[in-house]
Amino acid sequence: MVKLPGIAKSLFPVLTFCWVFLSAPTTLAQSLQLEGPSSTVREGYFTVSVVAQEQREEPLTNLVIDVSTQADFSHVEQTFPALGDFRKLSLTGFSDGVYYLRARADNLAEPSNVIKVTVQHYPLWQALGLFFTGLIIFALLVVILLRSHRRVEKEAGND
Amino acid sequence: MTEFALDTSLGLTIVILFGVLWVAFGYWLGRKNKTHEDFALAGRNVGFAFAAATAMATWVTSNTTLVAPQLTYQFGLWGMIGYSFAALGLLLFAPMAKRIKTLLPNGYTSGDFVRLRYGQAAWWVFIIISVVYAFGWLISLGMAGGILLESLSGLDYHIGMTAILIICVGYTLFGGLRAVIATDFIQALIIIVGVSLIAWWLADNVGLQSIHSNLSQAHPQLLDVLFPAAVMFLFNNIFFGLGEIFHSNVWWSRALSFKQGVAYKAYLTGGLMWLPIPIVTGFIALAAPQLGIFPPSADMIGPTVAAAVLGTTGAVIVFIVIFSALASSLDSLLAATSDLVTQDLFHKKLKPNASDRTLMRFNRYCILALGIVTWLFCLPRIATLGALLNFAGAFVASTIWPIVLGLYFRRLTGGYAALAMALGTAAGLAAYFLVGFYVAALTSCAVSGLLCGVGVWRSQEQFDWQRLQEER
Amino acid sequence: MQLPELAFTVLIIVALALTCLTPIILLVLFVKDYFSKTLW
Known part of the structure; x- marks a missing residue:
């Protein structure tokens, strides 16, 4: 060459x-x-x-x-x-x-x-491991956010 | 010798034409600005139509028009679906925007909130994160402008980059947030009509069936619903997006500028309108193999396909769409960052007694200075777009939990919030360098969340929401 | 596992239709705000 x-x-x-x-x-x-x-x-x-x-x-x-x-x-x-x-x-x-x-x-x-x-793609277990870790944190965030939102909405309604 | 999709003179003409138009429009809108509040927050009275459009258009960055097709080209289906999940950031910010407007009816910036809610230490960490992110984004937008104009029309990088910065600084300087929001509305329309036209043409002329059969034969991985790399990056990207929106003053100043009762539905509508756009822009990339288009670099796939199938018309559409997408984010970032500097640094730290006139003048100088600094950083054309932005994920994702918990819970204290942001960022950066970019935001968010959790659990404090109602 | 053709077609068509709807929604909202003088 x-x-x-x-x-x-x-x-x-x-x-x-x-x-x-x-x-x-x-x-x-x-x-x-x-x-x-x-x-x-x-x-x-x-x-x-x-x-x-x-x-x-x-x-x-x-x-x-x-x-x-x-x-x-x-x-x-x-x-x-x-x-x-x-x-x-x-x-x-x-x-x-x-x-x-x-x-x-x-x-x-x-x-x-x-x-x-x-x-050679990443092994699926590794991908799914990260996926579910993310999913759990995300679900927790969404639940906390939406419940808090409902709580403050209710409080505002009671005022 | 290289053929460009557009004539250089035509490209330059479009840039100048749009430039004059936007700046004149900004000037016209700016006549109404009497006070600093008018200039920085559009009089806190933005209606639903503009509010929804600006939420959507600002989130349509050059990334939506360039990176969404790139990710789709590389990761297939999950590239575009995953990218469209970034809409979650806007959707989840909707309740927060309402809360922000209630808690801080007279607030100016996200920095205001962090300072009043968490105190000095957390404020410093937050400001560092904000500045790193804002500059990273500003510079990547400026460079994207130059690179794109060059690759589409052969216009010199430095001329293109300088032009787009001058135009955005120009109309933001004259019109303030009002100009930013009104131009966002028009830019949103241009962007959507442009990408729909191209996608429609492809679906009509190339055919969805033939695209699917070509992909399943020649590029099976792109249709794989369990594509490992794509599945792996998914939540990292989501947390990056959430971090960007939750912490950035771009979104806070919008929430504060909207009319009472508008913020919630505006962000919700903006998010829903944004959701399908990456799928449409990503689809453009999926047609590439069928058309025999294999670009020299993956980030050029969207514009290349459009220019290839629609000829000069396509190139003009792409040019205008991308120019609009860049401008709609660049102007927002300029305005929001200069607000942050004016309000949080100048007004609160240096000149607490500054008059309204002084603040407005300082804000304008700030926009100009930011433009110049960005321009200087863009001159050497250092890194690629993606590399710059991935790094920022570690920073912004650490703010998600402190912001959310700070808005709704009385118990999280400033010490824990500061620690969560600092250690979250450090952990994210460590993961970025030790493992890979695809875990940076995820790690940062997880570590910061853990510390916040400990903070809420251990603390006995009951924060008094009244303390957020600061006297001007 | 590959995404079947039908799902692919539906995904793209729905996304495209929704995207085309967006400018209409925005213009309707604009006209509404304009006439009720609630733009700004």
Whole structure:
């Protein structure tokens, strides 16, 4: 994999489209570099970003992300298109499992590197534990508030 | 090279047009303000229509138009339903608003109440919490304004952020709370009509059936009724919302400004009207996968979908809706925070003998100063919106129990109230850093509640409600 | 467990209908307050 020049990398988030002009004109191979979450995903959504090494002025056409449950992509389950010229995608709604992702563009022969994303939601007991803790405190608050309200209303009525 | 949904010049034109309109409107409304009470509390005589609209519109912040779709995109169903539970804050504040109006017929701020009910120590803790929260929110709104205008129209962040601050400071400065409430009414109408139009178009053209079948196939987790992360965050978010409303002078000054007998039904109506809005804005996000829209960051999902399906018209609607949502919260916060500073710090601590004229003038300087400080903080464009706000949950949730018990029970003393707020906040912050953001408000509320419970149980005091009726 | 389609449809339609009702309620209240001179 070809590493991006340091200066361009630091400016990348701000100047997505200017980096071509800033990087030194070395002879880099055309390739896509896909980056994803580094740790296990606990909420089922994550963001991936694509870094492209282009020498040409023209942008990537039809950048998409393939998602498969097999490392060799023998069966591509889903394909997500990027929005406009953006090279970052926010993906969502994944169930527990291991997913393999790669990026492709129409005008590049080779797809990107493959990244592995593990989705493991919080255990349900933990979620429900917090849920019921919250529910009890909330119920207590509502009961105290409404009973107090009725009490002061009554007192006001008696005055 | 990036395409923007709106032309930069069109975006700027809309901003200037609305700016001139709002400021002129504020000036026109401000002519009636003769006293400081007029300026800060709209003469304490706001009728039902404006009262209900302002309760609703202020709670429709940029969050309802941006974060509700974001949460729905990430957490699916529970994202939007959970978000709409924030209406509970308004609904539960309804009885409290009535109580506030009865106990403090001449009060000005939430700080007034805490000082008179609990004394100095609790007042200091409360003021720190209020200031942290108010600035957190002000800054996040200012930054949201800049970021949004930029992402929709390519207008430079600093210009957009400066413009929205100048406009809101402008009309609040001229018109006081009256201008804030009247603009809220119009902004509420704009927001609702805008989001309904977009959602209606989606339901009509994309179809609810096809959205559902696409989600169940490609993004099954979003339709899961037992989505662990979403179930886990639910009550944390609710307590955050309750804390925000119960403690903040934004809501107290409204309760005090309403006509006698209006506060209760206004908050109830406002809450009920607010309830379905996050579901509608969230639904917009659920249509995204079906439309093949996967935005670069989740918080842009709402505007992106609207602009994608409705083209320039959609982008204009989104632009105006979000601009209105931002303004309706920003102005309220400016007015309420400057009231707090004028009344609680300047009048009560520094110049007890200040004349009405002096107070009104100081209040205006305060609005201006708050605007400038917010602007300075917004300049570097530091954190993302969510990160700033989650932090505040630990602070505000600690005030829920002290406020509720303080309004209805004679026995809770100032010492315990101060301790509950301070330790609640500390525990919430500890949980935020040690466990995660999803337990910050919950922990804070639980710890503060426990201390308040001990306080009520141990105390022999019988607070005399008459002590709240302070001489001006 | 997934939310069935019917429940999903009902949820969205009801929310949308209620939201559309809101501006009407607000305008009616405004007109009422305006003519009884109880706006402010």
